[in-house]
Amino acid sequence: MDERRPRLNPANRLPRRLVALLAVGPATALAVFFLWPFATLLAEAVDGRAVGDTLRRGTTWRVVWFTAWQAVVSTVATIAVGLAPAHVIARYRFRGRRLLVGLLTAVFVLPTVVMGAAFLALLPTSLDRTVWAVIAAHVVFNLAVVIRMVGAVWEHLPPDMEAAAATLGASRRRVVTEVSLPLLRPALTAAAAIVFLFTFTSFGVIRVLAAPGTRTIEVEVWRRATQLGDVGGAAVLSLLQLTVLVVVVGWSARTQRRHSRALDLRPEAPRRAARTRAERSTVAAIGSATALVATMPLVALAVRSFSTPTGWSSSAWTNLGRTEIRPGIRLGIDPVAALTNSVRTALWATLFAVVLGALASLAIAAAGRAGRLLDVGLMLPIGTSAVTIGFGMLIAFDTAPFDWRASWWLVPVGHALIAIPFVIRTTIGVLRSVDPMLGAAATTLGANPTRAWWEVVVPMLWRPLAVGAALAAAISLGEFGATSFLSRSGGETIPIAIERLLGRTGSLLQAQGYALATILAAATIVLVTIVDRVQERT
Amino acid sequence: MSRLDVAGVTVVFDGTTVLDDVDISVADGEVVALLGPSGSGKSTLLRVIAGIIAPDAGTVSLDGVDVSALPTHRRGIGMVFQDNQLFPHRSTLDNVAFGLKMAGVGRRERDAAAADWLARVGLDGFGSRPVTELSGGEAKRVALARTLATRPAVVLLDEPLTGLDRELHDRLTVEVSDILRAAGATAILVTHDRDEAAAIADRTVTLGAPGTHR
Numbered sequence: 172m173d174e175r176r177p178r179l180n181p182a183n184r185l186p187r188r189l190v191a192l193l194a195v196g197p198a199t200a201l202a203v204f205f206l207w208p209f210a211t212l213l214a215e216a217v218d219g220r221a222v223g224d225t226l227r228r229g230t231t232w233r234v235v236w237f238t239a240w241q242a243v244v245s246t247v248a249t250i251a252v253g254l255a256p257a258h259v260i261a262r263y264r265f266r267g268r269r270l271l272v273g274l275l276t277a278v279f280v281l282p283t284v285v286m287g288a289a290f291l292a293l294l295p296t297s298l299d300r301t302v303w304a305v306i307a308a309h310v311v312f313n314l315a316v317v318i319r320m321v322g323a324v325w326e327h328l329p330p331d332m333e334a335a336a337a338t339l340g341a342s343r344r345r346v347v348t349e350v351s352l353p354l355l356r357p358a359l360t361a362a363a364a365i366v367f368l369f370t371f372t373s374f375g376v377i378r379v380l381a382a383p384g385t386r387t388i389e390v391e392v393w394r395r396a397t398q399l400g401d402v403g404g405a406a407v408l409s410l411l412q413l414t415v416l417v418v419v420v421g422w423s424a425r426t427q428r429r430h431s432r433a434l435d436l437r438p439e440a441p442r443r444a445a446r447t448r449a450e451r452s453t454v455a456a457i458g459s460a461t462a463l464v465a466t467m468p469l470v471a472l473a474v475r476s477f478s479t480p481t482g483w484s485s486s487a488w489t490n491l492g493r494t495e496i497r498p499g500i501r502l503g504i505d506p507v508a509a510l511t512n513s514v515r516t517a518l519w520a521t522l523f524a525v526v527l528g529a530l531a532s533l534a535i536a537a538a539g540r541a542g543r544l545l546d547v548g549l550m551l552p553i554g555t556s557a558v559t560i561g562f563g564m565l566i567a568f569d570t571a572p573f574d575w576r577a578s579w580w581l582v583p584v585g586h587a588l589i590a591i592p593f594v595i596r597t598t599i600g601v602l603r604s605v606d607p608m609l610g611a612a613a614t615t616l617g618a619n620p621t622r623a624w625w626e627v628v629v630p631m632l633w634r635p636l637a638v639g640a641a642l643a644a645a646i647s648l649g650e651f652g653a654t655s656f657l658s659r660s661g662g663e664t665i666p667i668a669i670e671r672l673l674g675r676t677g678s679l680l681q682a683q684g685y686a687l688a689t690i691l692a693a694a695t696i697v698l699v700t701i702v703d704r705v706q707e708r709t
Numbered sequence: 710m711s712r713l714d715v716a717g718v719t720v721v722f723d724g725t726t727v728l729d730d731v732d733i734s735v736a737d738g739e740v741v742a743l744l745g746p747s748g749s750g751k752s753t754l755l756r757v758i759a760g761i762i763a764p765d766a767g768t769v770s771l772d773g774v775d776v777s778a779l780p781t782h783r784r785g786i787g788m789v790f791q792d793n794q795l796f797p798h799r800s801t802l803d804n805v806a807f808g809l810k811m812a813g814v815g816r817r818e819r820d821a822a823a824a825d826w827l828a829r830v831g832l833d834g835f836g837s838r839p840v841t842e843l844s845g846g847e848a849k850r851v852a853l854a855r856t857l858a859t860r861p862a863v864v865l866l867d868e869p870l871t872g873l874d875r876e877l878h879d880r881l882t883v884e885v886s887d888i889l890r891a892a893g894a895t896a897i898l899v900t901h902d903r904d905e906a907a908a909i910a911d912r913t914v915t916l917g918a919p920g921t922h923r
Binding site: 622 | 720722727753756759760761762763765778779780781782785786787788790792794796798807808811812855856859861
């Protein structure tokens with residue numbers, strides 16, 4: 172027997188029944204609300220006719236082609252735009268540096284619908300509803316990925332290595348192409364893979380920003396399933412997309428392994444202030460341009476909520492609760508009702524996610540191999556897309572005895588499924604870092620194993636769980652993909668209402684849509700700031 | 710206040726034999742110092758006795774009864790850990806009262822007893838302090854009070870005085886000795902300091918030197 176640690180007394184183990192009791196809730200939720208819908212979706216897709224029909228249809232390949240090329244262009248553009256700010260942020264010390272990083276992160280966590288709305292507000296009418304608007308939104312959205320992932324490696328690359336290349340006669344440009352970029356390559360690949368995944372599965376941005384004919388696979392799945400009633404075709408497309416995702420993830424994991432070399436990463440090279448005048452103005456220009464690009468869409472959002480064809484007016488805000496657009500004519504979208512729906516949904520989704528996530532974390536930390544299975548299982552929902560989750564639930568729960576489509580809790584459960592992985596990731600690390608000897612100390616004082624666990628391990632959970640709750644609330648408030656399938660008329664959440672309002676003509680409706688998007692952006696930023704503060708203190 | 714017998718304890722991990730067929734007997738109320746170079750398995754032996762680590766061979770008996778199969782909480786063996794292992798989310802008083810709470814003693818009674826123990830280790834009035842704000846010496850005394858408050862049959866102390874400054878070390882050496890005598894506890898004290906061993910213990914056993922622990 173070759174063990175790193177001595178064998179702990181088996182009599183001190185947590186009772187198996189307790190671990191099973193912890194795991195049963197999350198495992199059941201996973202099986203009923205994710206695995207079974209996914210199996211239903213698979214069954215719909217393998218129906219031979221659907222596969223043949225879908226693959227033979229010209230639109231299918233047009234959609235796949237569009238999805239792929241816009242994702243590639245978005246990814247390349249994001250990397251190209253992100254490199255300069257990544258370098259400046261990693262290497263230089265300047266005023267507002269932290270604020271800039273915080274700003275880019277805030278933009279990254281904004282709901283997709285808000286991002287779509289912001290670019291709709293920003294761009295002139297001639298440009299919005301075009302593919303270029305979509306790509307611009309994708310670039311700004313994902314800048315934080317490049318800046319954080321590439322910057323993290325960049326700030327550890329010894330500047331002396333670049334100086335060494337210069338002493339060997341390399342020009343400024345050759346230093347970058349011969350030394351810096353090759354060393355950054357694993358980080359660049361990783362960032363590119365993530366941006367590609369996000370843009371390939373783009374849904375909310377496209378639904379809000381693009382013309383109705385512009386469709387990614389996700390949008391086409393939604394259209395076929397809910398607008399055309401072609402469930403089989405939608406299922407085939409879902410699987411097609413999942414296949415691409417698996418291939419991309421596998422490829423990026425392999426290239427990263429192959430290219431990862433033992434980089435002699437120093438502890439963070441000290442950032443320095445810009446020295447020469449040219450350097451100073453370059454840093455200032457890149458820093459402020461990045462800040463401008465990140466803030467402009469949000470500013471435009473707020474500004475447009477006050478603008479009407481006849482001038483500035485706060486009528487969109489004051490009339491937020493009025494659904495009557497002309498005397499006697501009502502519209503089925505009530506912004507205030509959407510707000511209350513969203514808050515109620517977010518509260519329930521947070522409750523579900525926190526309870527199930529906490530139970531799962533405790534079970535995963537206490538159980539050995541079976542725990543890892545539960546861990547991987549509960550991560551699956553973020554591996555597939557929100558659209559797939561919503562679609563699966565839509566077709567799995569529309570027949571007796573599981574006709575739950577009308578149940579108020581179906582949308583919160585869908586949101587919880589997406590939020591649980593985040594709750595688990597914030598809590599499991601803390602649970603795993605609890606010294607087992609702390610529990611042993613409790614048992615030497617007479618606590619039985621269950622009591623020792625309850626008194627020593629469980630209390631460690633509260634703080635990370637508060638962080639998890641804020642994350643879950645933010646996720647639920649902005650969730651659009653799954654909600655598109657599951658929300659019923661009268662139960663619209665904010666993102667659904669935003670998409671509807673911005674899809675209508677009429678300046679008041681548009682302004683109301685921008686007002687709702689402003690509220691959602693503010694709520695998300697507040698929640699994420701709370702998360703950041705609490706995590707910084709621990 | 711029990712007789713402790715360790716017989717033939719062997720622990721192997723990571724391919725290394727940490728404890729090889731160790732026998733130790735401690736009489737009722739006796740204080741034994743366990744000396745030995747680092748890596749000789751002193752801490753591991755204490756953990757085997759407390760029932761935290763399961764030995765690959767050998768038995769631990771209290772008053773002639775084999776307790777090897779019992780979980781830690783049923784052995785009645787208290788332990789002061791080298792790094793104290795105070796519960797960071799509880800106040801100093803709640804740390805000291807923890808064992809009494811586990812024994813089902815009511816809140817008022819256990820708080821009074823815990824305050825009493827704090828006074829005995831020279832920390833009168835420290836009850837409401839967060840343990841994370843205690844100094845090294847204070848934390849050590851809280852750990853000692855926490856273990857002794859449950860009046861365990863056997864007390865195990867894992868280098869209780871290591872890492873303290875000279876003056877505190879000398880003062881606590883006397884205090885620990887007095888407290889253990891007053892409690893009449895059967896105790897094993899792990900140390901690598903011969904003077905400390907001589908000052909506190911009735912007898913010294915050296916681990917890792919062949920023949921001596923037999």
